[in-house]
Amino acid sequence: QTIRILFSDEKLFDIDGIYNSQNDRVWAANHAEADKNGGIKQKRKFPQKVMIWLEACSKGVTPLVILDEGTVDHARYIKEVLPVALKYGNKILGDD
Template identity: 70%
Template sequence: MRVLFSDEKFFDSDGVYNSQNDRVWAIDRADAEKNGGIKQKRKLPQKVMVWLGVCSKGVTPLMILGEGTVNHTVYIERVFPVALKYGNQVFGSDWVFQQDGAKPHSHHLTQQRCRGNFPSFIGKDRWPPNSPDLNPLDYSIWDKLANSINWNTAQSKTTLIQQINSSFKNIRESVVFEGCASFTNRLYRLCQNDGNYLG
């Protein structure tokens, strides 16, 4: 499979927590609190956005994009050269670039640049919205990266970036290969499930 999957993710010094997705199953509130139901968050935690590409051949260099929102101009200028160089190095001139439906990706100039520069890409209308079930970064690699960060050390922007880079270097190749290899099966299961999330 010659697909370069890509994604961005915010990491902040409060650690990994998503109020919509992280759940604690408990009998009552006291039981929930005992099992980690309360997560203290700082008012303004240090945060950075990172970009990564993965494929059946390995991973791109990790890019620290900064602490703010990434627009289409930053995305085109910073991400595209890295993705294009890596994809051409590992696959030659026959491969597909994947990106999700985030605004910088679906912007008409981004789509135009994809058509003009990548051998092939999954257009904005072809990738399902809100699909963490299909991108290996979402269902495997981001989690491995986040869980190997020493969150007690990542208290400033500098130490957070150091921890992200250190954890990135420790991602095992087998995790990347297994994540990418399961894409076809996950795609099949998603089709069988009428496009609903996988259980």
């Protein structure tokens, strides 16, 4: 008998790209040289992010749910993610 476990996860992706000021270093003699070598990075105060959600088990995966506009609060999560989780979870594992 197959174990009926369904794993779900979500991940926030930063649209502006990843820049870690603690790890990404450019050696330069002055500010102009650092800028020329790509060491000066502009960051938004509130970078745009996209949340991706997925469920997976030994029998398959659900479609991706992409939440790319606005804040993801509990009401939005319930409205947009849970219907997909229930529909495809029941389809993959059975609804008994």
